[in-house]
Amino acid sequence: RGGSSTSTSCPDLARINAEFCSAAYYDWSGVAHGCTRKLGMKICGFLQKNDSVDDKSRIVGFFNEQQPRSILTRDPRFRRTETDFSNLYARDLLPAKNGEEYTMQFLLEVVDILTNYVRKTFDRSTKVLDFHHPHQLLEGMEGFNLELCDQPESLEQILVDCRDTLKYGVRTGHPRFFNQLSSGLDIIGLAGEWLTSTANTNMFTYEIAPVFVLMEQLTLKKMREIIGWPNGEGDGIFSPGGAISNMYSVMVARYKHYPEVKIKGMAAAPRLVLFTSEHVGHLLMLSLKSHYSIKKASAVLGFGTENLILLKTDERGRVIPADLEAKVIDAKQKGFVPVFVNATAGSTVYGAFDPINEIADICEKYHIWLHVDGAWGGGLLLSRKHRHKLNGVERANSVTWNPHKMMGVPLQCSAILVREKGLLQGCNSMCAGYLFQPDKQYDVTYDTGDKAIQCGRHVDIFKFWLMWKSKGTIGFEKHIDRCLELSEYLYHKIKNREGYEMVFQGEPQHTNVCFWYIPPSLRLLPDGEEKRQRLHKVAPKIKAMMMECGTTMVGYQPQGDKVNFFRMVVSNPAVTRSDIDFLIDEIERLGQDL
Amino acid sequence: RGGSSTSTSCPDLARINAEFCSAAYYDWSGVAHGCTRKLGMKICGFLQKNDSVDDKSRIVGFFNEQQPRSILTRDPRFRRTETDFSNLYARDLLPAKNGEEYTMQFLLEVVDILTNYVRKTFDRSTKVLDFHHPHQLLEGMEGFNLELCDQPESLEQILVDCRDTLKYGVRTGHPRFFNQLSSGLDIIGLAGEWLTSTANTNMFTYEIAPVFVLMEQLTLKKMREIIGWPNGEGDGIFSPGGAISNMYSVMVARYKHYPEVKIKGMAAAPRLVLFTSEHVGHLLMLSLKSHYSIKKASAVLGFGTENLILLKTDERGRVIPADLEAKVIDAKQKGFVPVFVNATAGSTVYGAFDPINEIADICEKYHIWLHVDGAWGGGLLLSRKHRHKLNGVERANSVTWNPHKMMGVPLQCSAILVREKGLLQGCNSMCAGYLFQPDKQYDVTYDTGDKAIQCGRHVDIFKFWLMWKSKGTIGFEKHIDRCLELSEYLYHKIKNREGYEMVFQGEPQHTNVCFWYIPPSLRLLPDGEEKRQRLHKVAPKIKAMMMECGTTMVGYQPQGDKVNFFRMVVSNPAVTRSDIDFLIDEIERLGQDL
Structure with a gap:
């Protein structure tokens, strides 16, 4: 396995962790792998105390990530070709003579990697991210080197690069990724994006994007109708x-x-x-x-x-x-x-x-x-x-x-x-x-080029149009109502809970729920500058631990004279109440000793 | 089959064409289908006179498009699942409970559509585009309705919509698409885009795009080194x-x-x-x-x-x-x-x-x-x-x-x-x-958000990085040298050819070759305003016929006091000398009677 996120200033720990992980592969304490030493130890301790089935399955899941099941192999109806990509190069693909077969096989391998990623994105037993510091990725993880060279790499290496790029990234569609206003991985939207990139055109004129230009026009009209402008004009x-x-x-x-x-x-x-x-x-x-x-x-x-x-x-x-x-x-x-x-x-x-x-x-x-x-x-x-x-x-x-x-x-x-x-x-x-x-x-x-400050304009419409077709207006409505209900659930869950304080009072207008988590050590402190200063550091610390553990992600920031607080948002249809519960448990687990 | 591009002001012709096409499906004159009446007749006449094998295969190819071969079915190693998508909806896909299997099957169907499109893009026997006027597409082709509704459509319809979107679009990767500075369909780049959309993140911070942010940094440095700034600073x-x-x-x-x-x-x-x-x-x-x-x-x-x-x-x-x-x-x-x-x-x-x-x-x-x-x-x-x-x-x-x-x-x-x-x-x-x-x-x-005028920024780097990895710097060099050679080939082919006049003299500096095609009827006219006025209309007319026939696409424009001329460019690695020859033949075929 490649590097861990353990700081390189502590090489022994990396080695120990690596041995430890290979020896006790499915062992509980393996969770320490991928976290910093102090944090790893803390979690190990926590997990040994809290040997619940749910936690166990989550941790074991971390390791399952290393054994992807292929959609092409696990189902007997699809058997993957055994092409050897180690001697094939980009130049062997289309438009190369006789490149069609290799092209199809290569694209199928890529799809296999992507569908595995999609499957894992929705699997709560996988991590949201596998955090590494910039210098770690720049130094190069095992088999993953970001540097560009004069000579080409084999398609086998290109496939490895694709896998590694996803591995060290962030699963923004994971049900426990709450970090951004944009989250989720809509399957229809994804299909739309794949098609858009295959069509590879731009929005400048009807001449080169006839269908997309019309879709944009119709969709914008629909949006204007929804805004309430007469006739969608x-x-x-x-x-x-x-x-x-x-x-x-x-x-x-x-x-x-x-x-x-x-x-x-x-x-x-x-x-x-x-x-x-x-x-x-x-x-x-x-x-x-x-x-x-x-x-x-x-x-x-x-x-x-x-x-x-x-x-x-x-x-x-x-x-x-x-x-x-x-x-x-x-x-x-x-x-x-x-x-x-x-x-x-x-x-x-x-x-x-x-x-x-x-x-x-x-x-x-x-x-x-x-x-x-x-x-x-x-x-x-x-x-x-x-x-x-x-x-x-x-x-x-x-x-x-x-x-x-x-x-x-x-x-x-x-x-x-x-x-x-x-x-x-x-x-x-x-x-x-x-x-x-x-x-x-x-x-x-119908040509739109002259309206834009851009010349070429990326085709952003198709995925949206396709999602609208597939869900209908009522599908979007359900999704939005559901996200707002989840935020209300969170709001009611924490508003009177010990250790929480709301940044503003009243039910949220949108899915934003803003709150402080106050660790036990701060709860008895008198209000004042010391408490403020310490509280200001709580959210960043918890967030850093979340990221190193990879269990969940949520944003925080100060606002005006208010010290750092968490801002929770829900926009991902994969989120359930259990994920909201998980977030709260995780904040308390990571923050209890701060 | 859906609508033809025949003007709706001539409904009889549309009907006649349709009958004609179904009766004589593989017949030569079927090329009239998809072109306006006058043009169709002209081409039919031309083709009957010029019954070459090459032309025949090109025309027959137009119809083969209606019988796509699936990469999943034509190869005995892959057998496609027989899922009935007519009763399935977006809501049945992930994150729906038990949605994984349907999701994988749906995505595979989409990939099947896309790989068919890729295959046809490189196939010279297919059209570059199947032109329709805006009002035709807006009125709705058979089974393809652009309007958005309140209720969802089945996944079967969504798949049809995907096929139709590609069908009525323009194949910018086709070896005979010369219309834009951006052309071609690089397979590695395509794989990179599929992965980018699956990762679905943005470039704002290292936190949410660690790998992409670093790839951007390294690639920009490489570009600066190539520009020649000391140490790529x-x-x-x-x-x-x-x-x-x-x-x-x-x-x-x-x-x-x-x-x-x-x-x-x-x-x-x-x-x-x-x-x-x-x-x-x-x-x-x-x-x-x-x-x-x-x-x-x-x-x-x-x-x-x-x-x-x-x-x-x-x-x-x-x-x-x-x-x-x-x-x-x-x-x-x-x-x-x-x-x-x-x-x-x-x-x-x-x-x-x-x-x-x-x-x-x-x-x-x-x-x-x-x-x-x-x-x-x-x-x-x-x-x-x-x-x-x-x-x-x-x-x-x-x-x-x-x-x-x-x-x-x-x-x-x-x-x-x-x-x-x-x-x-x-x-x-x-x-x-x-x-x-x-x-x-x-x-x-490493966070780049504050450098940009955007907040969220699309991940444009990965496909480029992956292409560079797969080709090496030398792969790009070969591609560029080859495109410039093809332009020189075109330049030398037409500079002394009857009926051509170069817009400027000398070998092209880039792949741009700018020229007038002068139809026989204009060649004997004395220089003067009448000739200018008539010449000005030649390129637009030829371009319109090219688009309606769908055989090739090339740009034209006036410049300063120069009347409309063709601007040929080459940036697609799929282009060969035979495609350059084809373009010249096509210009002469369509322009000879103007």
């Missing part, structure tokens, strides 16, 4: 992620109010100001404060970050409309021009929904572009039970909505939707004569 | 396409010269001007003039398109350095500040390489950021024979290089490389305390 495009979608919204707002900026630059406009919540979203890296997509957009587009004005929020993280109005008035008095307000529908940390209707009133009153960032919360529009949280979204001028988050679509899939037709085109087109180009034999209004 | 990131990579270069140049713009906006800077060739790249949609990535960047970033100054080119499309210097001096005299020069290494239409060293001299003299847009031409750096065309690239401050073009990597894969370390971070980071975040248990300098 308007425009939109799929972009490479929520940050870019939000950037589009700022660009389009600028173009609407100051179209001359396109030609003359920002010098042609007065001092423009933008508004967004101090809590605003896309904080994917949860321990990194102030990473905001609207802030990035203000820097990129030439507004300047100091012209982004942050709005106060209530204790639940929702923008206070009165604060917006006061700041709009203040900006105008200073001679600045308020041009854009972002209302967040589902903030990244708290899952807060800003009161869109009240914000829309202010935007209408002062003629400001209203954008709703529903990257995370947009999916709730599909739930009859929860869509009221976005009431007023139909009054927005533009909406960001990432199906790759709450709707479980594989990465990447993010849409920017714009209520007024023609603005995207006007904003990004570089060619006035475009619409009257008589050359092509088909209706070129 | 510098920085870089993979972005969603060449336009975004070029946008990064402008942003970083602005940050280097006017870092205060990040906070204060463009108002804090004097009037900044950018320079690029009047021929500059990323004109993917070849019949669309003035679609330029640097121009888009100047609009997006708040410079304004009028502050982008276009540079004169010589007859081969290369920037004239003296024109750059004159315009720099002129701009400075007007009080503007020249801040960025783009030198194109491989222009989209002519394949021209700007003289980088001479441009670099001027940039150094006037302290201007030099960017080299090697989106298309960067790949030539891997060829010992051709890399001299980019001499001076090591003097650039930044380089765009799209492996998804000349290197045959599946879409998308584009890198922006920056010589000075820290600028990308400084430009895009929204958090000063970032580097000293003590929370995480691993070295966070």
Whole structure:
């Protein structure tokens, strides 16, 4: 077996662990393998005390990972060919003469690796990750060398590289991976992605992507209908992620109010100001404060970050409309021009929904572009039970909505939707004569290239379209309702539980549940700076242990004056109540002695 | 069989064609099926006159597409399961209880569809595309309905949808698809994409993409070494396409010269001007003039398109350095500040390489950021024979290089490389305390999120890394040399051939060969406006017929005062001399009566 995550500063332990593991392969204490010494010992001790069947099966599962069952061999109906790939190279595959057979065999081997991975992803007895430090992977694990060479490697080595890449990665579809807003591994979406990469085209014109271009058009229309724009009219495009979608919204707002900026630059406009919540979203890296997509957009587009004005929020993280109005008035008095307000529908940390209707009133009153960032919360529009949280979204001028988050679509899939037709085109087109180009034999209004800031654009639509076909709108609704129920379950489970404190009170609006775990040693400390300092370190320590053990992953971050807390989210359909229970058990197991 | 591409304004023809085809299934004249009436008749006539074996096999091949051979059934070693998918739904797949078996069977069916598609992609007896107009696909072909519904569809229908999506798409990997700079279907790259989508993570942090983040770092370093920066030092990131990579270069140049713009906006800077060739790249949609990535960047970033100054080119499309210097001096005299020069290494239409060293001299003299847009031409750096065309690239401050073009990597894969370390971070980071975040248990300098304008970032690296492993640097070199040889072959074949005129003289610098085909009816016309007007329509007409027949695809566009001409490019390793010959035959066959 390759390296363990044991620190290289402790080579003896690595050796001992390795021997230990091979000697006592199915032994309990084998769990120490893959964890740091101190942690390994702690877990071993814990497990010896708690010899439950559930734990046992989990641990044994760690080792089963080393004996994958092939879908092609375990089922007698499929027998795998015994091709020797050690003397075959990429050059022997198609388009090489007679390369078809080798190509098919090679692809089947890859599929075998991938389907094994899929199977294990859903298997709770496997780890979420097999953590290694950067220097360990860079030094090269046994048989896995990341360096690129002049000479080709055999297909056998390529297959090993594929296996190792998955082995040392993170199973984002595992039912106990709670680290990101995007999680899960939807089988239909996966099939859609495999097809997309096989089709290998881009979204620039109908000419080279006829089906995908139409699917995008129909799907965007459906999304606009769900938002509530009359007849689904308007425009939109799929972009490479929520940050870019939000950037589009700022660009389009600028173009609407100051179209001359396109030609003359920002010098042609007065001092423009933008508004967004101090809590605003896309904080994917949860321990990194102030990473905001609207802030990035203000820097990129030439507004300047100091012209982004942050709005106060209530204790639940929702923008206070009165604060917006006061700041709009203040900006105008200073001679600045308020041009854009972002209302967040589902903030990244708290899952807060800003009161869109009240914000829309202010935007209408002062003629400001209203954008709703529903990257995370947009999916709730599909739930009859929860869509009221976005009431007023139909009054927005533009909406960001990432199906790759709450709707479980594989990465990447993010849409920017714009209520007024023609603005995207006007904003990004570089060619006035475009619409009257008589050359092509088909209706070129379907070409999308000129709406985008990209030239070639990745095909993000197919997997989403295929998932929608396969689940129907009601399938997405069920999924969303279920995730929210699981969060309520977690909330009710911990809100009065010893050792827990909620970051904010009340049922979560989205699936975000934010909480501190307070280890026994801290519970009796008086409130004050010492307790704060110690509590600040608890979540990072537990997270580090989780990762080294590979049992589960959940995010944490500080927020304002609040020290590091856990942010739990659910978007993976594979999650059950038992996984929520597992997370809590794991936090307590790892955190009890801190 | 579903609809034909016959115009719906001619329903009788559609019916006649359909009957005709079913009656004379393997008949010659069946080629009329799928083409418009007039064209169909013309081809039929042509084929009856030219009853060669090669043509016959090509036409018969059109129908063979309807009888796919399964890799799982045709080989006795694999027998496909006989699962009935008509009563199964997405909800029956994983994570459903007992969903594993159905999941594996479903994925195998999908793989069967995809491998059939791969096989046919390389088969010259199949069509490049089965063209239909947007309204035809929107109205719904038999069994293929693009509309999204509330209720789910069965997995059987989902499989049909997958087949139809591929059927009505364009085979960008077909040896006779010459329409885009990106073409081909690399099997290793495809396997890499399948794995990437199965891993379903993003590039934001080492935490959730440890292996991919390191692969990106090593690959970028290798690319910088090849550019010639000492020890491969510098920085870089993979972005969603060449336009975004070029946008990064402008942003970083602005940050280097006017870092205060990040906070204060463009108002804090004097009037900044950018320079690029009047021929500059990323004109993917070849019949669309003035679609330029640097121009888009100047609009997006708040410079304004009028502050982008276009540079004169010589007859081969290369920037004239003296024109750059004159315009720099002129701009400075007007009080503007020249801040960025783009030198194109491989222009989209002519394949021209700007003289980088001479441009670099001027940039150094006037302290201007030099960017080299090697989106298309960067790949030539891997060829010992051709890399001299980019001499001076090591003097650039930044380089765009799209492996998804000349290197045959599946879409998308584009890198922006920056010589000075820290600028990308400084430009895009929204958090000063970032580097000293003590929370995480691993070295966070590997986290890339703060360098990017995106939050989540698609994993574009793995397929590229895997291809490099499997081919070695020498494999890419061979591929590039071979594509350039094929272009020379084309150039020599047509330069003195009757009915052809080259758009510019001399051997192509890249694989771009630009030419007019002059039908017999135009050859005797005197030069003048009438001939120009008629010639302008030739390429679009031939292209339209090519698409309706589905035999091949090649791009065309006007350029400056030059009327529409064909632009041939080669980047697909599947192309042989016979395919070049085929293209010329096809142009002459379709164009002879125009």
